[in-house]
Each structure stands twice: as structure tokens, then as C-alpha cells.
Amino acid sequence: NAGVTQTPKFQVLKTGQSMTLQCAQDMNHEYMSWYRQDPGMGLRLIHYSVGAGITDQGEVPNGYNVSRSTTEDFPLRLLSAAPSQTSVYFCASRAMTGSNTEAFFGQGTRLTVV
Amino acid sequence: QKEVEQDPGPLSVPEGAIVSLNCTYSNSAFQYFMWYRQYSRKGPELLMYTYSSGNKEDGRFTAQVDKSSKYISLFIRDSQPSDSATYLCAMSAKTSYDKVIFGPGTSLSVIP
Numbered sequence: 235n236a237g238v239t240q241t242p243k244f245q246v247l248k249t250g251q252s253m254t255l256q257c258a259q260d261m262n263h264e265y266m267s268w269y270r271q272d273p274g275m276g277l278r279l280i281h282y283s284v285g286a287g288i289t290d291q292g293e294v295p296n297g298y299n300v301s302r303s304t305t306e307d308f309p310l311r312l313l314s315a316a317p318s319q320t321s322v323y324f325c326a327s328r329a330m331t332g333s334n335t336e337a338f339f340g341q342g343t344r345l346t347v348v
Numbered sequence: 349q350k351e352v353e354q355d356p357g358p359l360s361v362p363e364g365a366i367v368s369l370n371c372t373y374s375n376s377a378f379q380y381f382m383w384y385r386q387y388s389r390k391g392p393e394l395l396m397y398t399y400s401s402g403n404k405e406d407g408r409f410t411a412q413v414d415k416s417s418k419y420i421s422l423f424i425r426d427s428q429p430s431d432s433a434t435y436l437c438a439m440s441a442k443t444s445y446d447k448v449i450f451g452p453g454t455s456l457s458v459i460p
Contacts, residue, residue, distance in 0.1 A: 267448065276450045276453050277438075278450070279447065279448065282446050324391055336394075342389075
């Protein structure tokens with residue numbers, strides 16, 4: 235099935251722990267992004283990538299790292315979890331299709347940091 | 349000031365009404381404009397995509413972009429209870445197509 239797959243769906247971390255959120259897409263999309271969604275704040279861009287080997291910072295990059303070694307995968311690493319990183323995390327992929335665009339989001343990872 | 353502003357609502361309308369959802373933005377470099385729909389506890393899904401100014405229609409949905417006013421709109425005709433969701437506008441600049449910035453979203457309820 236085509237789409238964006240995120241794992242895990244739920245995660246509880248203790249302050250100071252590290253973890254990696256996984257994101258994979260099978261549509262050969264060049265653009266991939268990570269967002270966090272908090273109540274009343276919409277989606278805020280953490281990091282994004284325009285292709286394998288190329289990443290850049292978004293609006294709220296502090297405390298997160300990314301890498302893009304393949305077109306399909308775009309993992310997000312939390313270096314030392316803090317309660318302020320409690321949020322729902324979404325991965326997205328996108329591609330231009332002629333004069334239009336094709337974009338898909340994963341189902342999200344609900345992260346709680348205690 | 350946030351780059352993209354959107355009235356959070358909630359907006360409640362009767363079934364069959366015409367819904368108007370709006371966003372304003374401050375960055376004049378934005379050229380690509382999108383509307384997403386997000387159901388509760390789900391990922392957003394792309395509804396409409398427009399480039400630069402003008403209108404675009406797709407079924408019951410019409411997207412409008414007025415770059416001179418830095419204002420975009422989404423109209424939903426003959427609204428249905430299944431349209432009840434949060435609607436998010438999003439945009440990016442031509443020089444950074446991949447850096448998509450979202451508004452905070454408007455919560456819509458369509459009452460049968």
C-alpha cells in the first residue's frame with residue numbers, strides 16, 4: 235500500500251532518554267518533513283529534506299536530529315527527551331506532479347515525556 | 349507575529365451551508381498554497397493546492413488566493429456532516445518549495 239508509515243504510534247519516555255521516530259514512504263517522493271502538533275499551535279516544522287543526503291532546519295529544530303540516507307527513510311532522533319517535547323509528531327512526504335502536488339502524512343506518533 | 353494566521357474557531361454551521369475558511373500571511377515570498385483537512389487523531393490530508401494567485405475548484409471545494417492582500421480562502425459548498433474536521437492552510441515560497449509552513453487550523457462542525 236502506498237503511503238507514509240510512522241513507527242511507533244505511541245511512546246512514553248523518561249526525561250533524558252533518547253529515541254528515534256521512524257518514517258518511511260514508498261512513493262519515491264523527494265521531499266520529506268517532520269512536524270510536531272500541539273494544541274492551538276497547528277503543525278510546526280522541525281526538519282525537512284529535499285532528497286537523500288540533504289536536510290535542513292525548520293521552525294523548531296532544537297533537540298532533534300535527522301538524516302536522510304535513502305529516498306524512502308527519514309528518521310527523527312530525540313537526543314535527550316524533555317517534557318516540552320511531549321507532542322504528536324507527523325512525518326510527511328511530497329512531490330511535484332506536473333502543475334500539481336502530491337502530499338501524504340503519516341498517522342502520527344504520540345509521544346509523552348515524563 | 350506568526351507567518352501564517354488562521355481563526356481557530358470553532359465554527360459551527362448547519363448542513364448544506366456554504367463554509368468560508370480563511371488565512372492571512374505575512375511573507376510575500378509565499379507562492380504555493382495548500383489546504384489540508386484533518387480528522388480527529390488522524391494525519392492531515394491534502395485537499396487543495398494552488399500556485400500563485402487565482403481560483404481553483406474541485407467538486408464542492410473552491411480555493412482562492414489573493415496575493416495582493418496576502419489572504420487565502422477555502423469555500424465548501426453544500427457542507428456535509430462528514431466535512432466536520434480541522435482545516436489547515438499551508439504555504440511555501442518558490443525558493444524553498446519544500447519548507448511548508450502551516451496555520452494553526454480552524455475547527456469546523458457541520459450540524460445535521
